[in-house]
Amino acid sequence: MESTWFERAAHPAHVSAALASEVPELRAGTSELVGCRVTRLRSAGDDAPAGAEGAWTATYLLTVRDGDAVPTTLAAHGTLVPPGADPPAADPTPGLTGDGWSCWLPDLRLHLRTWSADADLPGLAALTHEASARELLEPLLRRSAGGPDDPHGADDVRLAGCTATVASYKPGVRATVCCDLEYATTTPSPARPHAVVAKVHRPDEGRAVHDALEALWSSPLRTSPAVRIAEPLGYVDELGVSVQSHLDHELTLKDLLAQSFAGPGADPRLVDALRTTAAGIAALHTCGITDGPEVRWSDELAAVEAKHAKLAAVVPWLTDLTGDALARVAAAGERHAPDPAAPAHGSLRPAQVLLLDGGGLGLIDFDKVARAEPAVDLGLFLTKMRHTAVNKTGEPDEPGELDPARLEERSARVDALADAFLSAYRQQAPVTLERVRLWESLELFSLVLSAAKKLLPDRAATCAAMLERHLATQDR
Structure with a gap:
């Protein structure tokens, strides 16, 4: 079958080889690329950079290990620039794992860039840092505490720890974060969740998602013998974060x-x-x-x-x-x-x-x-x-x-x-x-x-x- 101009940039093996050749840390051996996945390949359409009409975009999940450290996975936004179009301007860039790293791979006509924080999803950073996650979740948990199955009362809800795992992430659009909770109280209540699920959206979009879950919880589904749905625990408007119960399965x-x-x-x-x-x-x-x-x-x-x-x-x-x-x-x-x-x-x-x-x-x-x-x-x-x-x-x-x-x-x-x-x-x-x-x-x-x-x-x-x-x- 006839190939496309961006075919090599869509295959992990070619991207890995190009990165090994172009990225100083990988070339020197101080870092090792141990995994590469390409997802969400699509036409950039109206979002294509100026002068790069016909560009495509993709998310590149790069798993990098420094020495004996535990590997970390970076989500890099990729722009596949068509032949004849100018590549993005070269900017000063930090190291591979730094905020705002970027790289141009000329043989693949691929520009990569990473962000440690997602400006469109401020709730993601809040949930993936333990102190801010505890601060975000405690008020929501207090609102649902203190019922007949929770003898300790809402004022007793204090978190000693929160371990966040990003279950899914579409940069700039949405993320799902599973949060395992550890309570400070020495007398835990079975009514208090050991884990919650947080849905992160753009602040202007998250409210509609949370309202839909509230409507479902207010419907006959809440007590349906045929199916269980998650209980909505609260919404943080300025962060676009909707928190719900976790269904053990x-x-x-x-x-x-x-x-x-x-x-x-x-x-x-x-x-x-x-x-x-x-x-x-x-x-x-x-x-x-x-x-x-x-x-x-x-x-x-x-x-x-x-x-x-x-x-x-x-x-x-x-x-x-x-x-x-x-x-x-x-x-x-x-x-x-x-x-x-x-x-x-x-x-x-x-x-x-x-x-x-x-x-x-x-x-x-x-x-x-x-x-x-x-x-x-x-x-x-x-x-x-x-x-x-x-x-x-x-x-x-x-x-x-x-x-x-x-x-x-x-x-x-x-x-x-x-x-x-x-x-x-x-x-x-x-x-x-x-x-x-x-x-x-x-x-x-x-x-x-x-x-x-x-x-x-x-x-x-x-x-x-x-x-x-x-x-x-x-x-x-």
Whole structure:
């Protein structure tokens, strides 16, 4: 397949080699690059630097070790500058692990820069420094303390320690921080959480996320026997930090799926877990809240069409894989009217489904709560389930295209699981199955785009085969 101008800058091995050649500490051996991951590769669009129209951006996670010290991971923002455009101006820069480090890799046309603090997410720095984290969390914990299960009262809530772990981070946009708590009181109360989860957003965006969680907590979901959600503990407006309870769990549904498809037979727990998940999602869809923007088919289809056009302009082999698939998806969208809008998770994946300690189901990550037809959540959930089963189990880091027989075997296994899941869902709430299949088609097409954007042609070909298999049943 024909290569793109930025292909080498999107592959960790080439980036690692270029850094080893260009960065003084790595060249001298005083520091060692022990890991490099490339994520969130995308067109810079209107955010491209002046004179660098057509640039792309990515996040580079660089794991660096100094001597015998514990390795640290730096999140570097990368700008991939197209041929003919001027590189960013060279600025004085501190060492590799210093605030504001930058580097130009000419052979890759890649500019990298790091920040120790994220100016758009002031709450992140507050949570990752222990003293400020204790100061931030204590008032929120006091507001929820002092109930009948907490005999010590709110005034007794004092933290002796807070260990923060950044679970996910999209620079400048959002972060999720898990905080393990240690209390100063010598008589701890079981009513006080041993851990909380803090969601960090831009201050002007965090309030809507917290308000949606408050609405969910005020709905029938709070006491639903089908599902547990996190309790909102408070919001710090000036920092964009929303704090919620932590749901203790054994594993996620994604973990269980991966375990099941790593071997020849299904884990016997999987079907029961999927049926339980279906009941929990149905409880969400029927909880009655009205928060969130409305998701419409026409808008989502147009967004995917625009992404395809932009990506096809720089990844020449993409259109060979997609062919007329998007036109067929669009035509299928005309055949069945959407179901009425309901409360929706908005980004529902098996990784957001928790199998709780002691039994039961938890749902997390309601950052994109919306109003949408139920098929939006169900289509994304089933697509991610297929992706895990086919592409995320038993494959090497640089996967090749699956042979047709293995692809069919895994897809057929997922079909049976999807049927059990949807049957259980429809016992609790209505949904038009053709609409679920339609949204699956759009999400499967998005998987092709995602693989192409990461410059994984074999993975993209496998995803295109999954899409064609799905469309063939839908076209009939």
